Amino acid sequence: MPASDSNNISRRIVSLLMENSPGALSRVIGLFSQRGYNIETLTVAPTDDISLSRLTLITLCDDQTIEQITKQLNKLIDVVKLVDLTEGEHIERELMLIKIRASGEAREEIKRTADIFRAQIVDVTSSLYTIQLIGTQQKIDAFIEAVKDSNVIEVVRSGVSGIARGEKVLSL
Amino acid sequence: MLKDQDKSPASGGTHPSSTNLTEVNADTEMLSGGDMVARALEEEGVEFIFGYPGGAVLHIYDALHRHPKVPHILVRHEQAATHAADGYARSTGKTGVVLVTSGPGATNAITGIATAYMDSIPMVVISGQVQSHLIGEDAFQETDMIGISRPVVKHSFLVKRTEDIPRIIKTAFYLAGSGRPGPVVVDIPKDITAPSYKAPFDYPAEIALRSYTPAEKGHSGQIRKAVELLLRAKKPIFYAGGGVIQGNASAALTALVRHLNFPITNTLMGLGAYPGSDRQFVGMLGMHGTYEANNAMHESDVILAVGARFDDRVTNTISKFCPQATIIHIDVDPASISKTVISHLPIVGPALPVLEEMLTQIKDIEAQPGIANQVDTEALDQWWKKIEGWRQTHGLYTANRFDDTSEHIKPQEVVQLLHRLTEGKAFVTSDVGQHQMFAAQYYLFDYPRQWINSGGLGTMGFGLPSAMGVKLAHPDSIVACITGEGSIQMCIQELSTCKQYDLPILIVNLNNGYLGMVKQWQDMQYESRYSQSVYQDSLPDFVKLAEAYGHVGIKITDKSQLHDQLQTAIEISKDKVVFVDVYVDPHEHVYPMQIAPDGAMNDMYLSKTERT
Numbered sequence: 001m002p003a004s005d006s007n008n009i010s011r012r013i014v015s016l017l018m019e020n021s022p023g024a025l026s027r028v029i030g031l032f033s034q035r036g037y038n039i040e041t042l043t044v045a046p047t048d049d050i051s052l053s054r055l056t057l058i059t060l061c062d063d064q065t066i067e068q069i070t071k072q073l074n075k076l077i078d079v080v081k082l083v084d085l086t087e088g089e090h091i092e093r094e095l096m097l098i099k100i101r102a103s104g105e106a107r108e109e110i111k112r113t114a115d116i117f118r119a120q121i122v123d124v125t126s127s128l129y130t131i132q133l134i135g136t137q138q139k140i141d142a143f144i145e146a147v148k149d150s151n152v153i154e155v156v157r158s159g160v161s162g163i164a165r166g167e168k169v170l171s172l
Numbered sequence: 173m174l175k176d177q178d179k180s181p182a183s184g185g186t187h188p189s190s191t192n193l194t195e196v197n198a199d200t201e202m203l204s205g206g207d208m209v210a211r212a213l214e215e216e217g218v219e220f221i222f223g224y225p226g227g228a229v230l231h232i233y234d235a236l237h238r239h240p241k242v243p244h245i246l247v248r249h250e251q252a253a254t255h256a257a258d259g260y261a262r263s264t265g266k267t268g269v270v271l272v273t274s275g276p277g278a279t280n281a282i283t284g285i286a287t288a289y290m291d292s293i294p295m296v297v298i299s300g301q302v303q304s305h306l307i308g309e310d311a312f313q314e315t316d317m318i319g320i321s322r323p324v325v326k327h328s329f330l331v332k333r334t335e336d337i338p339r340i341i342k343t344a345f346y347l348a349g350s351g352r353p354g355p356v357v358v359d360i361p362k363d364i365t366a367p368s369y370k371a372p373f374d375y376p377a378e379i380a381l382r383s384y385t386p387a388e389k390g391h392s393g394q395i396r397k398a399v400e401l402l403l404r405a406k407k408p409i410f411y412a413g414g415g416v417i418q419g420n421a422s423a424a425l426t427a428l429v430r431h432l433n434f435p436i437t438n439t440l441m442g443l444g445a446y447p448g449s450d451r452q453f454v455g456m457l458g459m460h461g462t463y464e465a466n467n468a469m470h471e472s473d474v475i476l477a478v479g480a481r482f483d484d485r486v487t488n489t490i491s492k493f494c495p496q497a498t499i500i501h502i503d504v505d506p507a508s509i510s511k512t513v514i515s516h517l518p519i520v521g522p523a524l525p526v527l528e529e530m531l532t533q534i535k536d537i538e539a540q541p542g543i544a545n546q547v548d549t550e551a552l553d554q555w556w557k558k559i560e561g562w563r564q565t566h567g568l569y570t571a572n573r574f575d576d577t578s579e580h581i582k583p584q585e586v587v588q589l590l591h592r593l594t595e596g597k598a599f600v601t602s603d604v605g606q607h608q609m610f611a612a613q614y615y616l617f618d619y620p621r622q623w624i625n626s627g628g629l630g631t632m633g634f635g636l637p638s639a640m641g642v643k644l645a646h647p648d649s650i651v652a653c654i655t656g657e658g659s660i661q662m663c664i665q666e667l668s669t670c671k672q673y674d675l676p677i678l679i680v681n682l683n684n685g686y687l688g689m690v691k692q693w694q695d696m697q698y699e700s701r702y703s704q705s706v707y708q709d710s711l712p713d714f715v716k717l718a719e720a721y722g723h724v725g726i727k728i729t730d731k732s733q734l735h736d737q738l739q740t741a742i743e744i745s746k747d748k749v750v751f752v753d754v755y756v757d758p759h760e761h762v763y764p765m766q767i768a769p770d771g772a773m774n775d776m777y778l779s780k781t782e783r784t
């Protein structure tokens with residue numbers, strides 16, 4: 001039976017702990033480009049244990065490919081532990097900062113939309129709002145959709161972070 | 173044992189002299205970085221360093237001058253250093269060691285590193301780097317070695333403090349040689365090895381890494397299931413690759429295969445893992461595999477793959493691969509399992525303990541009464557009859573499938589003769605091309621580590637330098653390099669290294685005047701348009717060339733002289749390098765050859781006029 005013959009592409013959230021050492025990140029990213037895997041989003045930062053970094057990435061792939069991705073990642077010497085969060089119940093969050101031109105009538109409208117999404121206006125000028133929104137990728141997409149008729153000037157998204165629900169943990 | 177906090181990032185790029193040291197034991201030696209490298213290599217029991225000096229490694233070279241215990245072999249090109257270390261590693265199972273300078277030294281080494289990586293060969297490559305404070309400034313002879321080698325190494329280190337040298341080198345050797353072996357690069361900026369700064373040298377006895385724990389044995393439950401599958405099989409086959417050789421599991425494999433009386437095929441990398449002249453060996457499989465091996469694979473009902481990776485040069489079209497087979501796959505690297513072909517029963521573990529446990533379990537089961545607990549010998553007899561049929565019709569070893577009455581010397585018969593005259597006991601290295609396939613097909617390797625070739629990367633230029641590494645490790649054995657006039661010219665300069673270190677190698681150049689394998693494809697797929705595969709009369713006089721380097725050259729053009737001249741060459745090669753330039757049929761092709769694209773395992777061309 002050939003591997004990788006299934007066409008059911010799904011969205012996977014891979015979360016891993018790796019040595020917080022120089023070169024570790026480039027090895028992870030290099031692996032993706034070298035083997036032709038896709039990365040939708042990527043976030044990485046040290047954890048409470050500064051010797052470890054937590055990296056979360058989203059990839060779109062089929063079942064066989066995710067198996068290869070997790071195996072190949074595990075094979076990297078710097079990778080300590082790894083989980084595919086999409087295999088179980090999990091929480092995912094992304095942060096967005098969006099700068100929108102807001103003057104005249106639009107100003108009120110944008111504020112209302114922000115409220116509906118429980119977004120926060122974190123910076124204001126007479127003609128601009130900078131809005132912060134935290135939520136799932138879906139929610140952030142929906143917000144962008146909702147304000148797309150306004151004059152959006154800049155969008156910054158953090159990429160998705162995730163954590164398993166309940167007792168399940170990814171730690172040493 | 174290394175504690176976790178030791179793995180925390182080193183104190184950044186601080187200059188060594190500004191780091192404050194932890195307490196130093198009174199009798200701990202204080203050494204410069206250069207001396208640390210030399211001492212670490214001594215501690216590792218390194219027998220040879222293959223290298224080439226340059227600015228960034230001069231401190232290390234100076235230290236080596238003070239530590240003559242570890243002999244250094246000066247090659248003529250850094251690519252050859254890596255191939256020689258590789259040949260040493262393949263033929264001994266020990267880790268090969270390379271030392272090169274920064275920039276061009278490092279980039280020249282890349283081909284050999286990639287070659288070792290593709291075939292999972294243990295190697296430690298120490299490269300010099302520009303001084304720490306110059307890194308990133310496009311300094312003279314600066315190359316981002318960590319970056320450029322990243323896709324072709326198992327792991328790599330940039331050394332930031334002299335203090336880290338012992339731990340990093342220890343870890344490099346540990347990583348290179350354990351689990352699925354591979355090359356590890358240690359990149360050391362010049363200032364880190366300077367004689368002016370000394371630090372305590374405390375070589376760790378052991379290394380443990382929290383992020384790296386290769387499997388030590390297989391899962392007994394999985395092994396049990398595999399054994400049951402094997403005992404129930406009617407048309408089983410073993411498919412063994414280089415992992416068996418790397419894992420020192422040839423004897424265990426042989427015992428198991430003999431006990432079961434199953435057929436076995438080896439990959440190009442696995443040749444010698446099971447004795448090539450044994451009755452149960454059906455030959456190599458894959459693109460240029462035997463008719464019997466490819467057919468037996470295709471029709472099998474259970475395949476036990478061990479230390480093999482279902483490479484595209486083995487499987488042919490994946491969707492047509494062995495349609496009836498249940499696949500058991502033993503591999504130390506979980507990422508090898510179900511990478512291309514899905515395995516039904518994966519066993520992650522080193523080949524040796526897994527195969528040993530299999531045989532033990534089989535004997536336990538067989539000791540219990542009942543036919544369900546025994547191999548189905550009747551089915552197996554039928555299976556062997558079928559295989560014998562394939563052998564008789566188109567097998568490579570039941571008759572010569574090439575025209576041995578031709579007036580031309582056939583490359584196949586040169587290899588057959590070499591096998592006979594060396595009693596099958598030579599180490600054989602090869603380059604890449606038709607000559608490599610003829611060597612693989614016709615020198616029936618009976619011993620593991622006897623056949624040294626670049627299987628995964630297919631690196632022309634590998635043959636001669638790798639033979640040097642083999643010869644250094646096995647001075648009393650015949651080491652033959654079967655090569656082509658194309659490949660040999662890619663590292664021909666190493667004839668000079670052979671002279672310097674007195675490495676009597678037997679070079680057998682199957683000179684067909686073409687990039688033969690390219691020509692074969694052009695014959696088969698491009699209506700014989702020989703685009704850039706012909707030398708015309710540009711080839712050197714290899715006899716004179718050998719003589720120019722201080723060696724012996726023998727030209728063989730007359731078929732009737734082949735035997736005697738080759739015999740003479742072998743005699744002379746006991747103490748001199750002999751370059752045997754054999755003029756072989758320029759138009760010979762390698763067969764069988766799987767039909768691609770879209771062919772199955774058993775779809776093959778059998779000669780220029782026959783196909784399955």
Ligand SMILES: Cc1ncc(C[n+]2csc(CCOP(=O)(O)OP(=O)(O)O)c2C)c(N)n1
Binds near residue numbers: 607608655659682687
């Ligand atoms: C470094 C490198 N470049 C190119 C190739 C592609 N290639 C594979 S076989 C071959 C021809 C080799 O010719 P020769 O060494 O004369 O061997 P022959 O096939 O004639 O026996 C070439 C060019 C390769 N394998 N390696």
Ligand SMILES: [Mg+2]
Binds near residue numbers: 605683684687
């Ligand atoms: Mg040739």
